[in-house]
Amino acid sequence: MKILVPVKRVVDYNVKVRVKPDESGVDLANVKMSMNPFCEIAIEEAIRLREGGTASEIIVVSVGEQAAQETIRTGLAMGADRGILVKSDAALEPLGIAKILKAVIEAEQVDLVILGKQAIDGDNNQTGQMLAALLGWSQGTFASDLKIAGEKIDVTREIDGGLQTISLKMPAIITTDLRLNEPRYASLPNIMKAKKKPIDIKELSEYGVDASPRLEILKVAEPASREAGVVVESVAELVDKLKNEAGVF
Ligand code: AMP
Numbered sequence: 001m002k003i004l005v006p007v008k009r010v011v012d013y014n015v016k017v018r019v020k021p022d023e024s025g026v027d028l029a030n031v032k033m034s035m036n037p038f039c040e041i042a043i044e045e046a047i048r049l050r051e052g053g054t055a056s057e058i059i060v061v062s063v064g065e066q067a068a069q070e071t072i073r074t075g076l077a078m079g080a081d082r083g084i085l086v087k088s089d090a091a092l093e094p095l096g097i098a099k100i101l102k103a104v105i106e107a108e109q110v111d112l113v114i115l116g117k118q119a120i121d122g123d124n125n126q127t128g129q130m131l132a133a134l135l136g137w138s139q140g141t142f143a144s145d146l147k148i149a150g151e152k153i154d155v156t157r158e159i160d161g162g163l164q165t166i167s168l169k170m171p172a173i174i175t176t177d178l179r180l181n182e183p184r185y186a187s188l189p190n191i192m193k194a195k196k197k198p199i200d201i202k203e204l205s206e207y208g209v210d211a212s213p214r215l216e217i218l219k220v221a222e223p224a225s226r227e228a229g230v231v232v233e234s235v236a237e238l239v240d241k242l243k244n245e246a247g248v249f
Helices: 037-051 068-078 094-108 127-135 188-194 235-244
Strands: 002-006 009-011 033-035 057-064 082-087 112-116 138-149 152-159 162-169 172-176 199-203
Touching (some): 002 037, 033 037, 033 068, 037 057, 037 068, 037 172, 068 199, 082 094, 094 127, 112 127
Parallel strands (some): 002 057, 082 199, 112 172
């Protein structure tokens, strides 16, 4: 079984993002970039499936600038077998990404695709779902557990107030939630080995898909800053403030 793991290069989750003064987007100049954390979980799950004998090959794919090669290399150092970079300098929307991924999947003849549930930059939570629709494949989103038996995958999903377990038929699309696993760190020998693993570099135009934008970002703004709190002397004063100032009761 071949597994494809699409990974996105995003602003590192530890970085406090700054909005550009003209409110057109986020300032990416000199900002640390990393693999989207949910994509790391996707790679970890694919590696576990290979270690358990279910998967034979793991291909990591990223659509983005030349620098997204580093993100693919991180996936190879974790244990994936080879990479594909689809080069595009434009910021693509989930529908465009899903169309490109569909073309890659058809060219590579993969059986299972494991994506992150969402990219922490755009918070779209759309690519996996759109990809499943375009391919007509079954989908298990927000997975916190996977069990594969032959052509069948049981996916436990994190839903509001509980867990739902569904059974899918392969080929399938899975998107990862936080509790699916804890991704491994790449060891130094594996980082060295990853330098020799192949990365195929493709141009977006090779896939002949229409990835043109469907929406326009009007404005990006910082969240409203929190007002300073007040220290109260007693419970009575707290209750009074809640009642008369905050309007809680
Ligand atoms: P999103 O729908 O943008 O929140 O992203 C969900 C998932 O889709 C990510 O965790 C990735 O697995 C995949 N994805 C999104 N954008 C890209 C990209 N540019 N290249 C490869 N995979 C992507």
